Amino acid sequence: VSFSSLVPYGWSDRWAGRFAEFGGDSRPARVLRHDGVALIAAAPEGIVTTMLARRLDPEPVVGDWVVLDGDHPIAVLSRDSLLRRRSANTDTEQPLVANVDVVLLVCGVDRPVKVGRIQRGATLARDAGSEPVIVLTKAALADDIDATVREVAEANPGLRIVVTSVKEQIGTDELTALAEGRTVTLLGESGAGKSSIVNALLGANAAEVGRVRDGDSKGRHTTTTRALHVLPGGGVLIDTPGIRSVGLWVDPDAVTETFADIDELADGCRFVDCAHQSEPGCLITDAIAEGALTIERVDAWRTLRLEAEALAAKAAPPKRTGRPPKDEPPDGGPRRKRR
Numbered sequence: 001v002s003f004s005s006l007v008p009y010g011w012s013d014r015w016a017g018r019f020a021e022f023g024g025d026s027r028p029a030r031v032l033r034h035d036g037v038a039l040i041a042a043a044p045e046g047i048v049t050t051m052l053a054r055r056l057d058p059e060p061v062v063g064d065w066v067v068l069d070g071d072h073p074i075a076v077l078s079r080d081s082l083l084r085r086r087s088a089n090t091d092t093e094q095p096l097v098a099n100v101d102v103v104l105l106v107c108g109v110d111r112p113v114k115v116g117r118i119q120r121g122a123t124l125a126r127d128a129g130s131e132p133v134i135v136l137t138k139a140a141l142a143d144d145i146d147a148t149v150r151e152v153a154e155a156n157p158g159l160r161i162v163v164t165s166v167k168e169q170i171g172t173d174e175l176t177a178l179a180e181g182r183t184v185t186l187l188g189e190s191g192a193g194k195s196s197i198v199n200a201l202l203g204a205n206a207a208e209v210g211r212v213r214d215g216d217s218k219g220r221h222t223t224t225t226r227a228l229h230v231l232p233g234g235g236v237l238i239d240t241p242g243i244r245s246v247g248l249w250v251d252p253d254a255v256t257e258t259f260a261d262i263d264e265l266a267d268g269c270r271f272v273d274c275a276h277q278s279e280p281g282c283l284i285t286d287a288i289a290e291g292a293l294t295i296e297r298v299d300a301w302r303t304l305r306l307e308a309e310a311l312a313a314k315a316a317p318p319k320r321t322g323r324p325p326k327d328e329p330p331d332g333g334p335r336r337k338r339r
């Protein structure tokens, strides 16, 4: 069977291959929304609402391909990528969206741009296995957009930056081209302009847009659920609610990628345990002195690495219910290296 009606949603031979083991009358569907008890999904016969009759492992999230048997999802096809963060309230992993190729890190320039937030977002995206792209919105409202672009570029070397202003249709063609044939999601604070980008790219008012507060331009959390849209020019766009904190839930390796230049320098320091403070032969302090590296980026690198390492340490010992056996150290023993 060919599921050609699913192609606009991203269906491809790769997914067909993963689906092949489920035979019979089952059919694939991509999750467009998830409201707790029901999934809205694109199935071969059209958009369907299906009840989650039994627990699935993993729990499907927006962007997942599920297998429908009759009216119910019975499985989640193995994912290409999963964007996840640490929930600030419960300190647990919170999956956000699945099978995302590109994460747009959306920042409004109508308020001070927080480069640390962008670095965190980039780390989350890389951890997910997706490409981070910075999107600076509301360019027409900026005092000096070139200065903002320079500042953001300096803090995130190698990352693509797209400058947009939806009313003037600036940058929207670039995003349309970038999204073609891929699954793209948007990440950013409330009021950053994520839903406005969705509407601009869809050429329709599909997503609700909310006003921002006067004074500090804070948003009002207008978007409340994640939703997947098919773009007219090809590709898929997933709108998300604004998030207050971008808690990391990542492998330390993802941090290494965001700061690959600093990591490379650190490898060349004279001492293996160089703290990059005032040690002789430290390539990082040298680079700062030469102006090749900013102190802010080194601080961000240090903070994110410590955060990711602490999480990795916490995640390493297996969960226990009873007392540990006598021959095992209570802390779970030496930590496994990640690489």
Ligand SMILES: Nc1nc2c(ncn2[C@@H]2O[C@H](COP(=O)(O)OP(=O)(O)OP(=O)(O)O)[C@@H](O)[C@H]2O)c(=O)[nH]1
Pocket (backbone or CB within 6 Å): 137, 138, 139, 140, 141, 164, 165, 166, 167, 188, 189, 190, 191, 192, 193, 194, 195, 196, 197, 208, 209, 210, 211, 212, 219, 220, 221, 222, 223, 224, 240, 241, 242, 243
């Ligand atoms: N002038 C201007 N205003 C914009 C632009 N993009 C968004 N806005 C405004 O910014 C406000 C917030 O936009 P939204 O698209 O709702 O922001 P959001 O990121 O989806 O916010 P949440 O759904 O709350 O997370 C609205 O008043 C938009 O009209 C832009 O390019 N230029």
Ligand SMILES: [Mg+2]
Pocket (backbone or CB within 6 Å): 194, 195, 196, 208, 209, 222, 223, 240, 241, 242
């Ligand atoms: Mg929104």
Ligand SMILES: [Zn+2]
Pocket (backbone or CB within 6 Å): 266, 269, 270, 274, 275, 276, 277, 279, 281, 282, 283, 284, 285
């Ligand atoms: Zn050093």
